[in-house]
Amino acid sequence: MLETRNLDKRFGAVHVTRDVSIKLERGERRVILGPNGAGKTTLFNQLVGELTPDKGSVHLAGVDVTDLPVAKRTRQGLSRSYQKNTLFDGLTVAENLGLAAAIHTSNATRIWSDSLARPEVQEIVQDVANQVQVLPYLQARVSEISYGVRRQLEVGVALATRPKVLLMDEPTSGVGPEMAKGFHRLLNDLPRDLTVLIIEHDMDLAFDVADTITVLNYGEVVFDGQPEAARGSKLLKEIYLGSWEDA
């Protein structure tokens, strides 16, 4: 469903992505692990097109999308959430979801009618709000809801584009353990045919939801396989768990 072939990227002297080739099957849940600065977010940015790789290619559902701009990739079914909330602060929760849903349903450029009032947009808004558990806050402005709810909304906005592949950048960053468990449930409730790639710091969550695990270190894939194998991997413990415990 989503595949990279020999992706490579340098920022000056820093080699942030080294020859990364990963392949996600349809419906696969994969977690990317790695210490800070391992190049996880940089990889995401190249997947969605916010960064252009120096070498290599990105394929979505078998199509080479390396040269497509961000917006076009999203319209072909690739969507992401961010590690740092990138919400529309002055707007309500419903409007945040509505903006995304309107784009997906081609209502975002209507001049004479309100996109949010369209039934197909409303349907997505209700549906996604239910999925990410923000239904009670639909009419509240982003500035009025708690951080945890904002994290859920962050994922919700990405979901409202009805993606085939969802990339989540540390969805649980900064939330407490209770909230993290909520995320766990949320992830498990997502439709099974949705392909999900998650950057995650929380090892427990990672092992819990992942079908497969990829470990990045210094921009390089150092492990790619089943969670069980990862759990036992000595290499992983050294480069990842070590630094994780430090952090």
Next chain:
Amino acid sequence: MAIDLGFWTLQALNALQLSMLLFLLSIGLTVIFGLMHFVNLAHGALYALGAYFAAWLAAYGGFWLAFLLAPVAVAGVGVLLYSGLIKRMRKSGPMAQVLVTFGLIFALLDLTRIFWGDLPQVLDAPAMLDGRLAFFGIEYPTYRVFIIVLGLVVLAALAFVLGRTQIGAMIRAGVDNDAMAACLGINVEKLFFVVFCVGCALAGLAGAVAAPLLSVTPEMGLQILIPTLIVIVIGGLGSLKGAIAGSLIYGVVQTFGAVLAPQLASVLIYALLAAVLVIKPTGLFPAKG
């Protein structure tokens, strides 16, 4: 028409002379922007003030006194502006800054009218710069050569200060990344203050040296503003290299445009600006950061 090599040399010098005048103006504006992210539309008004101060001072002590003191006087106005307005506007968005300095243009324009009236003021070039120099088989006004040399001297001095001194290193650090500069223990406020005043002084200097060439009128600040903005936007806001490149491009396009395509002369430079922004939305040499 007897157009020969001498003609083109003459035009090249004209282009260079115009470039240097614009460089004196744009360098201050662009460094202020690079460091403080502050767009001072009133920079042109400070240039006009420089010309007025110079014309006024010259009546008492001649050209050289005016040449030395007018920039100081404009820097003094800069001190007032900085402590009264600019300091408080630093955190505001670009629009608030554009508007405050837009209001400042209005106010300064009428203030010059109140103090000096509507009639143009006089500032004559000193006798030693009054004639013409002969070189490369052409004759060129000494005063214009003086402007070119002055521009190059300022350029060299700035290059030295920025490249070789501690304060220069601080400014470069500040332009690259102001948060980091603050972390390095640089007194950012003080640095801003110094740079703002030096920028004002350079605008005043440009006004003082332009005065013998042009007419000193209340509108001169408004007339020079747009060319200066074009220079720094083409070059890239906040970039030293950009100010140099922008000035040269403007001087060349304006001078040779007037010769080769007179009907298009005034549209040409705007078209060029639009083209640059389409291809490189942040100018030719954008400052890092």
Next chain:
Amino acid sequence: MFRHTALRYAALGLLASAAVFQAFTADYFGLEILTEILILAMLVLALDMVAGFGGMVSLGHGALMGVGAYGYALLSTMGGLAPPVAMVGAVLVSGAAAWVIGAICARSHGIYFIMATLAFGQMAYSYVFEAPIFGGDDGLGGIVRPDLGAVGMDLNDSRTFVLFCLAALALVYAAAVVILQSGLGRSMTGVMHNEQRMRALGLTVWRVKADVFGLSGMIAGLSGVLAAQHILYISPGLLSWTVSGEALVVVILGGLGTLVGPLVGAAAFVVLKHEISALTTYWHLVVGVILIAVVMSRANGIFGWIEARSAQWGARRSADPLHISQTEEARSDA
């Protein structure tokens, strides 16, 4: 996103009734001032649409207004079109010009956007100033007003013309509200808040910017058409960047992003200018100082200040901890 609040409705009602009252009672000079206000209000409405709701601060709207004015003059005199057709034509031309400018400048942000629009405005100004077809510096005369005799209106009567402008402004205001609350308007506000995210959600950002800029340009063009019909004479000064600057001043003076505020600002600005210029030829100084004071006060203009005050007052009165219910009230108004 634009929302009508009770306060905004009240301000609109007040403005509209004041305008209508003035239109029926004022003498000739009062009517002149009112017409000037209405035309300026239309221009700043167009500017607030893009600057206040799209973050696109334009210094080219004066030029777009000029395109409308010149478009109307040329189409109706040399083009030989009937005035109503020429009006539509001029509005479309300025809309198209604005769309192109918006599309080209879409990649620029902040000060670069301001400068890029300035460049296009100055380009148009220089061209109009020098091209003989536009009458150069001397401008163009011989402009006529549309003949609405069929519906029993004589636009050559000042009072009728004021009402015509008022009706046009009301229509444009309604259109602006509809546009701002439409899918396009919402997308644009999304872009203003977070352009990167909107792109990541699949939006073709430049198209949205260009479309809204084009619509705003049509409104600016219409204000130019009305200005041409009002003065019956046009000159390149209409396109000068200082016109755009003044329009921006009015938007800020009134309250950016409130749509109602700029209307208040237009009225305040025109009246202020006339009053002060009657007293002194140094009116620029007074306007400059007022502008600096308003921006330094950090209030969002006159209307923004009123809104902030009334919100404070409202919050004190109903010590309601649940802001959500208030938001719902506001939403049901929209």
Next chain:
Amino acid sequence: MKRTILAALGLATGIAMPAAAADDIKVGLLLPFSGVYAALGNEIEAGFTLGLDHFGAETEATFSVVSQDTEVKPPVALGKAKKLILQDKVDVMAGIVSSGVLGAVRDMVHGAGVPLIVANAGNDAATGMDCSPFITRMSFSNGQVNRPMGTWMQAQGINKVYTLAPDYAAGRQMIDGFVETFTAAGGEIVGQEFTPFQKTQDFGPYLAQAKASGADAVYVFYAGGEAISFVKQYDSFGLKADLPLYGAGFLTSPLYVNAEGPAAEGVITALHYVPTIDSPANAEFVAAFVAKTGRVPSEFAVHGYDAARALVEASKTGANDRATLAAALRGVSFDGPRGQMSIDPATNNVVQPIYVYETVAGDTGLTQRVLAQLPAEADPVNGCAMPAISN
């Protein structure tokens, strides 16, 4: 046509004729007191006030004056003109510096039937194609000032000329006037350039071209700030010696010549007035103006002065309202500072002699030496079909 214009200007119903006392004439002055032409506005107003003070006693009428700032914006000027006509209900208006402003108020003035004494704007069309019985020009027309100079320069043995002027209507009309007679007399124009108006600060590129053109002389029109920059830069390039500078006299107007300094010495230009004209009327005017303002009067001051005088002369015929004043103004003639002058009834433009003068160093700064007085000639009619005054 007239009705529709009237109607459009909101005058159709009940054109309020001034109901003031029979012999009080209300005058509206439309002049720029801010913007680039503010200096001209002040100069004309000073001349006008002086003229009223000086000649006012000759008539039984009394005058009250309302001044309005037109800036340099035609729409603003039109608004102010409307205010003068509708609210202040003036009997007559005077002033107008720029041709753009004149073009803007023309239909309004014509439609409302308010006499307007033009005290500067030289647009040829105002007393040509667009002439009106209500618009009387006491200043000059662009062609008028330059035409005699073409013949004169050719007669001085100058055969090849390069011309320069700002790129706007007045600049082109001035140069066209000169070129017309210069080529008719057998002269040759070897090059022409029009520089972007009010945007050109550096004339260097154009001067280099003029130098390379092989001309015997350069003929230019520049005014105000542009004139100062031009004359200074012309001198600094050392062109004056080999390539003498000629032009329309605004180039070295007394108002600006001191800012030009020695650079203006030796420049030969033609104008309808210079303060050194040797006549009792002029000596009296200059003395009075110097006493009042401390500076030598310019052509702009004399426009205001003569506009006031024309008004007084008209009122002496008993004219005291819009229609009678308009009719009387067209028949005005007198011997003033500029010499014998009259109004050509075919166009309502002033007929006046033109003076060729050289700017020279005097005892107290630069002064003007009159080289020749060229006879007054009425402008060609230029398509003016003067309608009769009807009200």
